[in-house]
Amino acid sequence: MTNCLTFIGTGSIQQFVYQSNRLKENVGASWLVSQALEYWNAPGLWRPIFVGGGNAAVIFEPGHGKSALEIARSQVTVWSEKMLEVAPGLRVLAAHHEYQPGELAGAFKVVREKLRAVENRAPSGAPLGSLPICRQCNSTGLAAAEYTDREWMSQESAKKRSVVESATTHLRRTYASQLSTFSDFPVQIDDLGLMEGERYMAVVHADGNGIGKLFEPAKENATDEDVEKQFKDLSAELTDISKAAFERVLERVNTAVSNLKEEEVVQIAEFFPLRPIVWGGDDLTFVCHGRLGLDLAVAYLKAFEEESKAKNLSLTACAGVAIIPSKFPFARAYHLAGQLCASAKRERIKRDSSWIDFEIVREGALPDLGGFRSANYYPKVQETLLMRPYLVADGHARSWSRFTKRWRKFHKEVPRSKAKSLMNDLALGRRKDAIGFLESRGHTDLESPWIDMNESGQSKVRIREPLFDPLDALDFYFPLD
Numbered sequence: 032m033t034n035c036l037t038f039i040g041t042g043s044i045q046q047f048v049y050q051s052n053r054l055k056e057n058v059g060a061s062w063l064v065s066q067a068l069e070y071w072n073a074p075g076l077w078r079p080i081f082v083g084g085g086n087a088a089v090i091f092e093p094g095h096g097k098s099a100l101e102i103a104r105s106q107v108t109v110w111s112e113k114m115l116e117v118a119p120g121l122r123v124l125a126a127h128h129e130y131q132p133g134e135l136a137g138a139f140k141v142v143r144e145k146l147r148a149v150e151n152r153a154p155s156g157a158p159l160g161s162l163p164i165c166r167q168c169n170s171t172g173l174a175a176a177e178y179t180d181r182e183w184m185s186q187e188s189a190k191k192r193s194v195v196e197s198a199t200t201h202l203r204r205t206y207a208s209q210l211s212t213f214s215d216f217p218v219q220i221d222d223l224g225l226m227e228g229e230r231y232m233a234v235v236h237a238d239g240n241g242i243g244k245l246f247e248p249a250k251e252n253a254t255d256e257d258v259e260k261q262f263k264d265l266s267a268e269l270t271d272i273s274k275a276a277f278e279r280v281l282e283r284v285n286t287a288v289s290n291l292k293e294e295e296v297v298q299i300a301e302f303f304p305l306r307p308i309v310w311g312g313d314d315l316t317f318v319c320h321g322r323l324g325l326d327l328a329v330a331y332l333k334a335f336e337e338e339s340k341a342k343n344l345s346l347t348a349c350a351g352v353a354i355i356p357s358k359f360p361f362a363r364a365y366h367l368a369g370q371l372c373a374s375a376k377r378e379r380i381k382r383d384s385s386w387i388d389f390e391i392v393r394e395g396a397l398p399d400l401g402g403f404r405s406a407n408y409y410p411k412v413q414e415t416l417l418m419r420p421y422l423v424a425d426g427h428a429r430s431w432s433r434f435t436k437r438w439r440k441f442h443k444e445v446p447r448s449k450a451k452s453l454m455n456d457l458a459l460g461r462r463k464d465a466i467g468f469l470e471s472r473g474h475t476d477l478e479s480p481w482i483d484m485n486e487s488g489q490s491k492v493r494i495r496e497p498l499f500d501p502l503d504a505l506d507f508y509f510p511l512d
Contacts, residue, residue, distance in 0.1 A: 033129050035091040035099035038146040039071055042122040044085065044367075049362040051170040051188065054306065054318065055218040057361060059191030061308050062198035063118040070110060076102055080259055081266035084242065086146070088139075088262065097256050103127050110323070115464060120187035124149050135249035135255040139262075161201020195498040202307065205274070207451070209281035216233040217302040220357050223302035224297040231507065232357050236368035237331055237350040239313030240379055243268070245344075268342050269312050276334035277310065283330050284323070287511040296322055296509050313348065316365065322509040324352045325389055329431055330511075332385040332423045349375035349420075352389040354507050360372065367392070370400040375420040387431065388420035391507055396418045408499075410460040416499040420483065428497070429482050435510055436480070438501035445474065447505075454502035462496070 035169045043066055049059040064085075071087040072079050091103040114314035126145035130138035163475075169183035179192065195218055202216050205479050217223055223232055245265055248258050277416040284303065291297045297304045297320050305319030305327065319327060328350040339346035351371025355364045364435035367390060375386035390400065397403055421431045425503040441450045449469065456465035466477055478497045501508075 032093060033131060034093075034135075035103045035127050035129050036135065037077070037089050037125045037128075038142045039068065039087040039089070039107070039110075040085060040124045040146055040150065041067060042150050044122050044360070045365060048309065049365045051191070052358075053170065053305055054220050054308075054361075055195045055303045056170055056188055057308050058198050058218060058306065059195045062194050062201075063121060063191065065311065066120055066194075067114055067121060067123065070113075070326060076106055081262050083266045083270060084314060088142075089119050090135075090259075096198070098129075100127055100129050102471060110131070117190070119190055120173075122154055133255060135258045136253050139246070139248070139258070164333060169237045171399050194362065201467045206278060206281055209278055209285065212299075213303040213304070213436040214287045214301045217304075219458070220298070220318070222302040223306070223318070223357075224300065225297060225320060225357065226298050226462065229321070230357050231321030233319050233321050234353045234355065234361075234364045234368045235315075235317050235319065235324050235328045235331075235350060236372050237328065237348050238313045238372055238376075239269070240334070240347045240349060240376065240383070240385075242313045242346075251479065266312075268315070268344065272335060272338045272344070273311065273313060273315060273340060273498045274344070276331055277307065277315065279334040279338075280305075280327050280331050281325065283511055289352050290511070292510075294509070296320075313346075316368070321507055322353050323511070324354055325387075325504065325508045326511050328387055328389075329351050329423055332387060336385055336423075347379070347383065349379055349385060351375060352387065354389065354391045356392065356394070370419075374400065378420045378422075382427075385423040385467070387422045387423060393504060407458075410458060414480070414494045414496070416457060416496045418495045418497050418500050423504045429495075433497070434501055437498060438504060438508055439510075440474075441501055441505055445469065449503055450505060454499065454505075457496060457499050457502070 044064060048057055048064065050060075051057060061381060062412050068087045069087050070087070071077070076090050076094075077089040080090060080426040082392060091099040091106070093099045094102065097105075104127065111123050111125075124141050124146060126204050128138050128142040166183045166184065167173070168188050170188045171185045173185035173187060174334060176186045177184055179189050184192075197218055203210060220232060225232070226310040248261065250257065253261070283301065288299060292299050304323060305317050307315065307317040309316040315331065317327075320330055332348050332350055335346065335348045347355050349372050351374065353364050353367040353371060355367075371388040371390055376387040377458045378386045384412065389395070404417070410416065418429050418434070420429075421434055422429050423431050425432050427433075445453075453465045453469065456462065462480075469477060481495045481497055483493045483495055
């Protein structure tokens with residue numbers, strides 16, 4: 032009997048979810064993506080193996096005079112036609128591979144590559160933009176088709192907005208026990224608890240390390256039943272781990288409410304000062320109050336590690352935090368957070384652990400992250416102002432705890448004007464003069480630049496400045512402990 036393994040996914044998710052600068056549309060788009068894949072979680076003419084991480088894997092068997100491949104293609108066609116109506120603008124993908132009993136392990140490797148090839152292929156056709164005689168949707172640039180919320184919008188934007196309440200209701204139910212101090216999650220940037228006069232929010236993107244390798248058969252000669260069970264169990268465990276980790280993030284905010292009020296960091300109201308946009312599996316993206324992004328990202332990474340150890344998986348993750356003006360284009364903000372997460376993952380190659388990187392955009396549009404940092408953070412050849420990315424674990428010169436210690440010192444002991452002056456002097460390469468002034472005022476425990484060494488003990492191209500990062504984040508960080 033020849034079966035068919037089918038991988039289903041969605042393409043260009045970033046463009047679909049973050050195309051709009053309105054949080055409610057981002058939330059609605061993410062919900063549409065999750066529901067598009069959740070369709071395959073209910074058994075039909077297929078048997079689901081897992082749904083998560085932006086993909087679904089199902090098995091079709093022959094029957095009713097048709098081959099498994101014929102049934103798979105017909106069912107994917109039904110689904111894709113449904114998505115045209117339910118989630119217009121969402122690009123859906125599928126790849127099939129026929130296999131004989133006992134060959135499921137090998138089929139997984141083949142169909143994964145097939146899906147990757149489909150994803151990299153240029154989509155057939157192109158979206159029809161608005162014609163000169165049509166009103167234009169402000170979010171998508173497409174022809175406006177509906178008048179909703181006192182504005183004209185495309186069918187895609189209207190669908191995204193129409194499911195916001197469903198998405199929020201599901202979020203409330205999932206994290207009902209954490210809705211104590213706050214009664215709901217925001218659907219607008221203005222409800223993130225920004226104090227009067229504040230204008231910064233944070234976009235946090237976290238991603239598990241090496242998760243793809245886990246979705247490979249544990250044994251070379253594993254039976255089909257063993258492979259199915261392994262992947263089903265792993266998918267469920269990843270969902271449980273990320274859910275428990277994010278619960279701990281929400282509890283951290285609940286516990287810190289009195290401190291946030293006292294320090295006038297967040298305007299406490301009915302809404303949590305954060306909102307998850309993409310969540311489930313090992314992938315998490317949330318938006319929050321600008322001063323909470325770094326603390327909550329680190330808290331999530333630590334919780335993710337600890338929750339995975341409880342399930343004997345010992346997983347790690349990396350995160351990127353983009354701190355941006357609230358009117359900053361959301362698609363660019365997410366792209367920046369993704370670049371920062373990728374930067375953190377490059378450090379993870381050298382030391383397998385959880386890492387975090389961040390960037391603060393004060394004004395204007397940020398170009399490519401690498402180009403921006405090369406132009407702004409290298410005052411001299413072989414020197415950089417940055418210690419970031421940071422290792423979440425302790426015991427290293429670039430550990431997050433060391434960053435927090437430096438930040439607390441500048442926040443509590445050094446006058447704000449002097450701290451800002453030191454930051455400017457460091458950027459201009461005048462470290463000696465700036466440090467000398469602070470030492471004359473009794474601050475004699477300031478750290479010297481750190482020489483980044485490679486495995487052979489020879490100096491690399493960078494000498495890292497430990498003081499610039501906490502000074503840069505002086506007004507954009509608030510530890511909740």
